[in-house]
Amino acid sequence: MGWFIAQSLAFIIIAALIGLAIGIWIGWLVWGRRSRGKHATEKAEAARLAAESGSATKKATKAKGKGKGSVAEKAGEAEKADAEPVPAAVATGAAVAAAGSDGSDETDTPTTVGTDTAASDADAASDDTADSEAEVEAAKSAVVAEAEAVARKAAEARAAKADAKDGAKDEAGTKAEAEAAVAAAAVEAPAVEAPAVETPAETPAAETPDDLRRIEGIGPKIASALVAAGYPTYAKIAAASEDELREAVAGQGIKFAPAAASWADQAKYLADGDEAGLQEFQDYLVGGQERRAKFNENVDYTDVDEIADADAKAAALAADEAEAVAAEPEPEPEPEPEPQDLRRIEGIGPKIEATLQAAGYTTYAKVAAASEAELREALATGGIKFAPAAASWGEQAQLLADGDESGLQEFQDYLIGGQDRASKFKESVDYTDVDEIADADAKAAALAADEAKAAAAEGDAGATGATGSEVKA
Structure with missing residues (x-):
């Protein structure tokens, strides 16, 4: 330079x-x-x-x-x-x-004149x-x-x-170096996110109110109150509960609205455009209120609001109720539950189980709900005459139906071959399962010990009862 x-x-x-x-x-x-x-x-x-x-x-x-x-x-x-x-x-x-x-x-x-x-x-x-x-x-x-x-x-x-x-x-070289340096700095520099610009929420367009007076039980005053409370359309009324609608009109000073219970149902028909369904439902209503029997779509109701004579109105209502009862479909039977293992009940083997299931006693609940006589009758129908333990099946089945496995185990320890002992079963006694003892003397000794326990428990219970009586006296 x-x-x-x-x-x-x-x-x-x-x-x-x-x-x-x-x-x-x-x-x-x-x-x-x-x-x-x-x-x-x-x-x-x-x-x-x-x-x-x-x-x-x-x-x-x-x-x-x-x-x-x-x-x-x-x-x-x-x-x-x-x-x-x-x-x-x-x-x-x-x-x-x-x-x-x-x-x-x-x-x-050479010149001759003017030489100078x-x-x-x-x-x-x-x-x-x-x-x-x-x-x-x-x-x-x-x-x-x-x-x-x-x-x-x-x-x-x-x-x-x-x-x-x-x-x-x-x-040019210097400029290229400078551009390369700027590019490298741009790569190394952490990206800075531009602050998010909040987009203002769009203001929803004003809803055009529907003609709420098409709902039976709503007049001009109630319609204005519902619109003012934020229920201008059929869809909004259909989505509201009876309490919400009553609260809305009460907020506008209207305390009496007997037909409010049916407004949502009528609004649903209008919102869906089901004019025929609306007409049938309004024929069912009496002054905008539901009848005693529930609305049945299969019944062609008479619009009793148009009948002036009281007797004729009553007759029409009775005829509609009779038609509604006749149109009620029969309840479908409950599906049969899966059969349960009845052999868990002491005293029931494979043959008795098959007989009971054939007679309809497939679950613990059904066996528990039956009496001893009904169970024996079912066995007799199946050809079984001997069933010494039938008296305890109902109690064992109830414990199984309740899911009380420990109670079932204690009760089955009390039983001998599925039958009750001489004394009644006491829940406070820890019985010995004598069915598992082979020796007769040992079995007899175990039974005697259990009887003593039961007697002691009964004595304690009696003393407790006497003490309570004395205190009461």
Whole structure:
């Protein structure tokens, strides 16, 4: 960059020097032309004085004309030399040489009249020739200097252009490096999420109120109250409960609305566009209120609101109720539960289980709900006459149906072969399962021990009862 600045300064200085030289040269030419003009005036005055001398005067005048022509040609050639330095200088030199030869020939011509005037004219021509030669030499020097300056400018321009290219390359490289650095910084920098702009919620369009007076039991005042409370459409009323609707109209000052229980059902028909269903349901209603029997879609109700006579209205209501009862479908039987393992009941084996299931006693609940006589009858129907443990099946089945496994285990320890012992079962006694004892004496001893436990438990219970009676007394 410093070299480029130095070259620029040098170029400016050289251009200034060249301009100064050209200015000096132009000034010199102007001064020379003024001098030649003064000489021309003096020559014209001499020619006027010598006009009377005849041929000598003509010869002198001719010499003057040639001198003037030479001066004019010199001036034109000098101006041309400014535009075309080298050719103009050569042309000017040729013109001066030609003018010099012509002038010398004319001067040497012998004259008889005005010799002094002719001599002075010849001297002036000689001065002009010398001036022209000097001008030619100066023009040549100026042309050479200008040519050198032009060549120097061209070299400097080429050097500046090369520097500019190098600078552009350096700048492009720097710019590329800068862009790469910016890209790397953008990659490394954490992404900053723009703050979310909350979109304003769209204001719901105002709902067009439906004709709520189509609902039986709603008049103009109640309709206005419902709309004001936020129930302007059939769909909103259909989705509301009776309590919500009553609260809505109560908030508008209406306390009495006996038909409010049916408004939602009627609004549902209207919202669904079921005009036939609405008509049938409104025929079922009496003053907008439901009848004692529930609405049955299979009954063609009479619109008793249109019957004025009380007896006829009562007869129509009775006929509709009878038709509703007749139209009630019979309840579907409950599905039969899966059969349960009745052999978990002590005293029931595979044969008895099959007989009981065939008679419809497939679950613990059914066996528990049956009496001993019903169970024995079911067995007899199946060909089984002997069932000594049947008396305990109902209690065991109840414990199984309740899921009381520990109670079942204790009760079955109390039983002997599925039958009750001599004493009644007491839940507070921890009975021994004597069915698992093979030895008769050991079994008898275990039974005696259990009986003692039961007696002691019964005695404790009796004492507790007596104590309670005494305290009460």
